[in-house]
């Protein structure tokens with residue numbers, strides 16, 4: 339497949355060394371552009387919505403980086419955007435594993451649980467950090483109307499079932515955006531299966547306010563919008 343039309347076209351950034359993206363491990367971070375949500379609080383909106391603005395990191399660049407640096411790392415973090423929206427994600431993960439022989443952790447908003455299940459079943463990632471945005475009834479506001487409360491609940495419940503069956507593979511995070519109250523955060527904590535804790539992350543405001551006038555054009559497809 340032509341690299342420009344494949345998932346490799348979404349590879350738009352790398353952080354060579356991170357001490358915090360995979361708690362307890364040193365990892366590099368690969369950024370895959372594109373997202374199925376429109377969170378007004380997104381701190382990485384160019385990666386999520388305007389990846390064309392960002393330079394492509396070629397497959398060869400990625401390979402050469404991993405060949406040179408894998409020995410100094412404990413893992414690879416895949417983030418975005420939303421990695422589960424990237425076509426051919428499995429091939430990218432397979433290549434990273436093949437070249438580096440490192441474990442992979444993937445960040446996700448949890449709205450495409452079937453993809454997470456697929457990746458898990460194929461053994462293409464060891465760890466999934468899944469965001470719980472807040473109470474389900476706040477998902478429409480928290481995601482720029484990209485997801486309904488009902489779809490959010492159904493998708494997250496599928497993720498929680500996966501997590502219960504594979505507790506070592508999942509952890510959950512919530513970013514304390516300004517519209518969430520303490521009560522909202524307690525509600526979100528209550529969604530988690532027994533034995534899981536919700537990691538609360540401080541909110542980092544976007545570098546600039548972004549208009550949502552073009553949200554209709556960016557709105558995701560699939561089962562998420564009423």
Ligand code: SF4
Nearest residue numbers: 373375377380386419
């Ligand atoms: S899920 Fe929301 S916060 Fe995360 S990358 Fe997508 S738009 Fe940004």
